[in-house]
Amino acid sequence: MLEKTLVVVKPDGVQRSLAGKIIQRFEDAGLKIVGMKMVWIGKEFAKKHYTEDIEKRHGEKVRGMLVGYITRGPVVAIVLEGIEAVEAVRKITGSTYPSAAAPGTIRGDFAHMTKEHAITNDQDVQNLLHASGSKEEAKAEIALWFSEKELHSYKTVHEAHVFH
Ligand code: ADP
Ligand code: MG
Numbered sequence: 001m002l003e004k005t006l007v008v009v010k011p012d013g014v015q016r017s018l019a020g021k022i023i024q025r026f027e028d029a030g031l032k033i034v035g036m037k038m039v040w041i042g043k044e045f046a047k048k049h050y051t052e053d054i055e056k057r058h059g060e061k062v063r064g065m066l067v068g069y070i071t072r073g074p075v076v077a078i079v080l081e082g083i084e085a086v087e088a089v090r091k092i093t094g095s096t097y098p099s100a101a102a103p104g105t106i107r108g109d110f111a112h113m114t115k116e117h118a119i120t121n122d123q124d125v126q127n128l129l130h131a132s133g134s135k136e137e138a139k140a141e142i143a144l145w146f147s148e149k150e151l152h153s154y155k156t157v158h159e160a161h162v163f164h
Pocket of ligand 2: 131132133
């Protein structure tokens with residue numbers, strides 16, 4: 001199933017100049033960029049991205065920290081397209097907590113933060129990027145971050161190998 005999914009290179013990823021390397025991982029896997037922009041979002045928008053679902057899963061305090069984290073600097077938002085792209089992108093991204101993310105994943109290779117350290121020091125888990133967690137999340141997040149006009153339809157050379 002051909003799917004679209006959202007990736008956001010978070011402020012730590014941008015500030016560490018890792019945006020290019022992060023995007024490269026997805027391009028290398030044959031995922032197609034169909035939308036991309038740099039934005040510095042505000043708190044209201046961030047609350048629409050980190051919805052009440054986050055509060056249910058991690059609590060109100062963590063949601064507040066996340067809103068602070070993602071609005072700390074500009075981010076690069078990208079829509080990627082590919083076969084079962086949501087799962088493929090999550091796999092390349094790696095586990096939420098970088099210490100638990102496997103080597104070879106973006107979070108495993110470029111960060112080492114633990115959940116315990118974040119909790120003990122009362123800080124957010126800086127894990128470089130956001131990637132939609134499910135098909136439903138992807139749909140809602142793409143609609144939030146991109147207008148129809150900002151999403152493009154074109155052919156990559158790679159597609160000749162995927163659809164033949
Ligand atoms: P993912 O980013 O892998 O989809 P979640 O959606 O569960 O993970 O959480 C969103 C973000 O919240 C994570 O990327 C991480 O930055 C942050 N986070 C998760 N758990 C905690 C925590 N216990 N303390 C602080 N921040 C957290
Ligand atoms: Mg998530």
